[in-house]
Amino acid sequence: MNILRTARQSFRRPIYQVIAGVCLSLLFLSVRHSLTPSHKPTTSRAMHIQSIPMWEGSGNNYAYLVVDDKTKDAVIIDPANPPEVLPVLKEKTSSGAINLKSIINTHHHHDHAGGNVEFLKTYPLPIIGGRDCSKVTKVPSHGETFTIGDSIKVKALHTPCHTQDSICYLFEDGDEKVVFTGDTLFIGGCGRFFEGTPEEMHKALNETLAALPDDTKVYPGHEYTKGNVKFGVKIMQSEPIKKLEAFADANKQTQGKFTIGDEKLHNVFMRLDDPVVQKATGKSNPIDVMGALREMKNKS
Numbered sequence: 681m682n683i684l685r686t687a688r689q690s691f692r693r694p695i696y697q698v699i700a701g702v703c704l705s706l707l708f709l710s711v712r713h714s715l716t717p718s719h720k721p722t723t724s725r726a727m728h729i730q731s732i733p734m735w736e737g738s739g740n741n742y743a744y745l746v747v748d749d750k751t752k753d754a755v756i757i758d759p760a761n762p763p764e765v766l767p768v769l770k771e772k773t774s775s776g777a778i779n780l781k782s783i784i785n786t787h788h789h790h791d792h793a794g795g796n797v798e799f800l801k802t803y804p805l806p807i808i809g810g811r812d813c814s815k816v817t818k819v820p821s822h823g824e825t826f827t828i829g830d831s832i833k834v835k836a837l838h839t840p841c842h843t844q845d846s847i848c849y850l851f852e853d854g855d856e857k858v859v860f861t862g863d864t865l866f867i868g869g870c871g872r873f874f875e876g877t878p879e880e881m882h883k884a885l886n887e888t889l890a891a892l893p894d895d896t897k898v899y900p901g902h903e904y905t906k907g908n909v910k911f912g913v914k915i916m917q918s919e920p921i922k923k924l925e926a927f928a929d930a931n932k933q934t935q936g937k938f939t940i941g942d943e944k945l946h947n948v949f950m951r952l953d954d955p956v957v958q959k960a961t962g963k964s965n966p967i968d969v970m971g972a973l974r975e976m977k978n979k980s
């Protein structure tokens with residue numbers, strides 16, 4: 681018996697070793713495979729963003745349709761004016777071009793979340809947004825993430841000040857990064873402090889949003905760039921702000937054309953340490969500079 685057991689063990693051991701060896705080899709190969717540059721995922725083009733202008737010439741708002749091209753799963757951001765947004769979506773949903781999954785709101789103001797009730801009549805979907813948004817069903821916490829389709833990862837960033845329920849949404853798909861900023865950050869400017877303080881806007885812009893990678897593209901809630909840069913050039917006349925001015929003069933739409941890195945250069949509200957901005961406001965503490973800039977912009 682003993683001899684037999686020993687013989688069996690000595691026979692079995694190599695089989696286990698072979699199996700273990702094969703497993704290790706496969707693991708090694710799969711790791712090497714994933715590290716081989718030619719097999720690295722290429723920059724994804726799967727996230728498709730369609731801007732839907734609303735109240736052009738007055739509010740100049742944007743709703744944004746974001747689609748994961750692979751699964752066709754989609755979300756609509758701030759569809760505040762259903763007569764302008766629904767026809768675009770109906771065509772796409774009825775043809776099967778998109779699977780609309782949810783409505784996302786950046787904050788509760790009527791020109792962002794005011795279309796929810798009407799929208800739900802056609803699309804009874806979950807509403808993700810700030811706590812005061814009409815009919816909201818899901819209020820993501822700061823830093824909370826969720827996905828759209830297979831590849832779009834969304835992170836909610838609380839940025840209270842314009843309203844206390846303001847949320848910016850970072851969308852990532854492979855190497856592509858965009859942020860929907862509602863009325864917190866505009867190209868070359870920021871929203872009014874209706875429910876918050878200069879300290880809160882300083883934190884929202886210069887801590888929360890400034891911490892995003894510099895190549896994150898900015899999609900704000902309004903096309904306000906011309907007015908913002910008109911104010912900005914009064915404060916500083918740097919090359920980046922002159923470039924923004926030229927771009928705004930030549931282009932009706934500026935959303936998605938500038939990044940967080942660009943904003944750090946041409947947005948006076950993100951340059952509170954700049955001696956030129958400090959001199960223009962007569963303040964040096966960043967919170968005081970922020971407050972003074974907003975007052976000046978409100979009066980401009």
Ligand SMILES: [Zn+2]
Pocket residue numbers: 787789792842863
């Ligand atoms: Zn607003």
